[in-house]
Amino acid sequence: MSLIEPYAPQSGHRGQQPFAVEAMLRIHFMQQWFNLSDPAMEEALHDVPVFRDFAGLSNWADAMPSESSILRFRHLLERHKLADQILATVNGLLSAKGLLLKAGTVVDATLIAAPSSTKNREGERDPEMHQSKKGQQWYFGMKAHIGVDAESGLVHTVQGTSGNVNDVVEANSLLHGEETVVFTDAGYQGADKRPDAKPGVTWHVAMRPGKRRALDTEHNEADALLEKIERIKAGVRAKVEHPFRVIKRQFGHVKVRYRGLKKNTAQLKTLFALSNLWMVRNKVGSLVG
Secondary structure, three states: OOOOHHHOOOOOOOOOOOOOHHHHHHHHHHHHHHOOOHHHHHHHHHHOHHHHHHHOOOOOOOOOOOHHHHHHHHHHHHHOOHHHHHHHHHHHHHHHOOOOOOOEEEEEEEEEEOOOOOOOOOOOOOOOOEEEEEOOEEEEEEEEEEEEEOOOOOEEEEEEEEOOOOHHHHHHHHOOOOOOEEEEOHHHOOHHHOOOOOOOOEEEEOOOHHHHHOOOOOOOHHHHHHHHHHHHHHHHHHHHHHHHHHHHHHOOOOEOOOOOHHHHHHHHHHHHHHHHHHHOHHHHHHHHO
16 A cells, blocks of 8 residues: 555545545456456446455445546556556565565566457557467457566566567566576577677577477487477476466456557556466465464
């Protein structure tokens, strides 16, 4: 709460009395967990008692935040870049409890679709969303680039870009600066040679699929050893898929909700902060104890 309270409206001003920051933050989190729009969140508060209970508004005599109040709170978080601080605060807590280590990082990106019918005031699709090709299929939207802890799979860094930005461009921006090794798929070839490459970091980049298929693992011992190494690297890289699965399947975030990269990236940072908590949910007792 201390992150947000300095920026929150104070009581005593004219107009609608502000709701408690804790209540609004809990409502904001429920929006992310259940993939609800501002109007749908307002309706849920009126219709679902457990939502009111979680927000601390279980008294039927209490006023309920309107969709406008919910919108204003989200804008407050965006305006002061508080999603970044929420992610940092969650990760600070996880690090203090030994759940987020810093020796190694896995980086990857996923496409988040934008509705092709989204229109702006000029009658065009969102200009900050772009097409990109994956395999033989074209997608329209943005990319979520993340750096995760190689041991736990918890997300420590999030970047949002247009869908047409090459993954390797964001590779080095996803490092926290304390890791010594990084694991990536074959799309990150050359990340260690880019101008923004971090010194002292060893990159374990997957072998290109065509080259790997050409390995003669039955008759060539060196090729068989390379195949074993690739399997080990793939096992580490798999950690990065867990948070993607959480936000897409558990939280239902398969399409962007807002217009523009800034708003959608802020939402992604909140979603990945919540995904970290979801992934350690069986250890929550020790976290808050």
